[in-house]
Amino acid sequence: MSVAAPIFLRTGDEPKLSTLVRSSTVEAGLAQRARIVLLAAQGVSNTAIASMVGVSRPTVILWRNRYAQAGIAGLGDLERSGRPPVIDDLQVVVATLAAPPEHLGVTHWSARLLAKELGISFASVARIWRDNDLKPWKRETFKFSTDPELDAKVRDVVGLYLAPPEKAVVVCVDEKTQIQALDRTAPILPLRPGLPEKATSDYVRHGTTSLFAALEVATGKVTDACYPRHTHAEFLDFLKLVAKAHPRVKLHVVADNYATHKHPKVKAWLQRNPRITMHFTPTSGSWMNLVEIFFGIITRQAIRRGTFTSVKELTNAIEVFIDAWNDRCEPFVWTKTADEILAKTKPRQKTSNTRH
Numbered sequence: 001m002s003v004a005a006p007i008f009l010r011t012g013d014e015p016k017l018s019t020l021v022r023s024s025t026v027e028a029g030l031a032q033r034a035r036i037v038l039l040a041a042q043g044v045s046n047t048a049i050a051s052m053v054g055v056s057r058p059t060v061i062l063w064r065n066r067y068a069q070a071g072i073a074g075l076g077d078l079e080r081s082g083r084p085p086v087i088d089d090l091q092v093v094v095a096t097l098a099a100p101p102e103h104l105g106v107t108h109w110s111a112r113l114l115a116k117e118l119g120i121s122f123a124s125v126a127r128i129w130r131d132n133d134l135k136p137w138k139r140e141t142f143k144f145s146t147d148p149e150l151d152a153k154v155r156d157v158v159g160l161y162l163a164p165p166e167k168a169v170v171v172c173v174d175e176k177t178q179i180q181a182l183d184r185t186a187p188i189l190p191l192r193p194g195l196p197e198k199a200t201s202d203y204v205r206h207g208t209t210s211l212f213a214a215l216e217v218a219t220g221k222v223t224d225a226c227y228p229r230h231t232h233a234e235f236l237d238f239l240k241l242v243a244k245a246h247p248r249v250k251l252h253v254v255a256d257n258y259a260t261h262k263h264p265k266v267k268a269w270l271q272r273n274p275r276i277t278m279h280f281t282p283t284s285g286s287w288m289n290l291v292e293i294f295f296g297i298i299t300r301q302a303i304r305r306g307t308f309t310s311v312k313e314l315t316n317a318i319e320v321f322i323d324a325w326n327d328r329c330e331p332f333v334w335t336k337t338a339d340e341i342l343a344k345t346k347p348r349q350k351t352s353n354t355r356h
Helices: 013-022 028-041 046-053 057-075 089-096 111-118 122-130 150-162 232-245 264-272 291-303 309-326 338-344
Strands: 168-184 203-214 220-228 252-256 275-282
Touching: 013 028, 013 057, 013 089, 028 046, 028 057, 046 057, 046 089, 057 089, 057 275, 089 111, 089 122, 111 122, 150 252, 150 275, 150 309, 150 338, 168 232, 168 291, 203 232, 203 291, 203 309, 220 232, 220 309, 291 309
Parallel strands: 168 252, 252 275
Antiparallel strands: 168 203, 203 220
């Protein structure tokens, strides 16, 4: 059986093809064709490519030839009969996935800037972005944990959520520190038909408080206390409060790796109270603590838009919210297994042969 000679990639095409292969937003067929071309450029036989990509050998030959004739533009779908398309959607997708030229001085494309660069309309770029779920203006953050005990800690915490010990209580504990008592410099204008609520952008600070909260996983109920500081002394005092709220049962406490949670005085108290067991989330993994979800809710619904003339007024508002929360609360249900989480916590290896 004859082996096809490697195809030669056009200048600048390799990074563009690799981007198409790795992207999760382009059509699967386009990513598959780009992978075929990259493998062919590496000298892989047509038969081997067909097996690796999951297509027939004639399909491999087809897209090799299409690339040889027209480059990346040739990897698009064949034109249908009738009026030929004016806009090359593939060209717009490839341009969007590539970084803007340095002379433009921007970090990412806007629809109007890309339209001007390609000589097409803004509406066409916007349509193609919608069709391919491309959002260059959007950016999310991530961080890979370097905790040497990552695997064990993830399995420990997730195990408590998915299969808590019998006749035991699991609570998630953390502090929301430096909550500011902010007073607007003018009265808030209330919501009206056609107009949102309005508040002044400037404010007066009247001090801060730190909210300590313990979320009971099985019910969603919260035990809380506000303190002017957040040292190990306050944490130990709050831990005693949580223990009093759940007497005569095994108590499992999920917390992050904050130094005050591991202070020698805290450890000494835990040794004297063996019914309480601490479980720590991985480094850079405090998002696994379910009380963080509650902190987001109380911030949005009671703190961020509030007006407080003193710390006492702020703490009263927090207490009122939590009392009402406990009357209507429901548990947060954890759904991801430890294996599913660990599969996403390790950096992915970059390769042009990534399956789509």
